[in-house]
């Protein structure tokens with residue numbers, strides 16, 4: 001099987017695939033639609049990060065592609081609908097860099113509360129600003145977390161260890177960790193927090209989730225942190241609230257539009273503002289996170305190709321499967337319409353094939369059936385199963 005890894009994926013991934021007998025090509029950059037459309041034809045596994053766009057045209061040409069590994073968290077760069085219709089499974093690394101983001105958030109909360117970033121910049125320019133004014137401990141302060149998912153909940157734990165009092169709001173029901181308090185609305189959190197930090201996902205409804213109305217609700221002098229997505233905060237309104245002094249400090253790692261290359265000169269309305277830490281989308285970028293992603297994603301892909309497991313897949317129903325010792329495993333991927341199981345089992349019954357084990361899981365679009373059968377079977381059934389109406393893909397694993 002051929003693996004194509006793009007965008008400088010950590011060498012651990014290449015090592016893993018090679019060790020397991022795959023042929024691997026690794027490229028440091030991304031490929032554009034036309035080049036990738038040609039290159040993809042004989043590829044079975046594609047590894048990308050956030051820059052490579054997996055468009056409908058690329059997927060049209062992906063005749064052999066079984067799996068895409070997104071060596072990052074987001075999967076917006078992939079046409080998921082098209083992957084579903086072609087039976088291509090997508091895996092990502094939803095929590096490999098969680099800890100890295102949380103550590104940066106903690107570091108920046110302390111930095112902003114103490115004003116050390118500005119004081120350091122001033123000293124670089126010869127100004128000795130020795131003062132305790134507007135410099136605070138984080139102990140005993142109220143941290144408001146909007147979005148209590150992987151990052152929000154981890155941050156909650158570490159912030160409590162520093163003596164902060166944690167309040168959070170999530171649109172889903174979440175178990176409060178430690179002594180954190182679950183608030184019934186985002187407004188409630190904004191109103192009481194000394195530090196507000198946003199860790200929601202980038203769904204369209206979250207565009208400009210934090211705008212002037214939300215800044216108005218916050219305490220005067222509140223610290224505001226966005227390490228999640230650029231689209232979530234109205235950046236002009238954020239800048240105005242720093243200028244007016246409504247916000248006492250800001251840390252931003254993500255922007256509404258970000259440059260595609262390191263070389264591009266970047267400008268944002270947040271530059272030159274006081275007590276404002278700007279980082280170039282690096283909250284999750286650490287050596288540890290890169291290594292963890294490079295171990296997590298290939299293991300999931302390998303498990304899928306080897307035994308059909310789809311645990312933690314982005315687009316496929318999640319199924320954890322046992323190994324079988326003697327026998328064969330049929331993987332049938334179909335559009336999720338009624339009656340497919342009956343048709344499949346009918347064909348097996350007519351050919352007197354005994355089912356050793358069968359697993360079915362569906363999501364809104366896809367039905368995923370694994371059928372384990374005995375060693376001896378009539379090979380004609382494969383074609384018949386493939387011909388069942390609404391079949392997307394059939395694979396015989398072993």
Ligand code: NAD
Nearest residue numbers: 147148149150151170171172199200201202227228283284
């Ligand atoms: P997650 O999916 O585990 O958590 C997101 C949480 O936000 C979920 O619990 C969801 O229910 C909640 N949510 C969504 N909309 C909400 C709303 N309007 N109000 C309240 N809660 C809402 O995601 P995660 O892994 O914790 O990541 C959080 C964010 O951080 C994502 O946007 C991700 O893209 C971003 N991120 C950025 C970096 C970086 O380098 N800057 C790195 C990793 C993750």
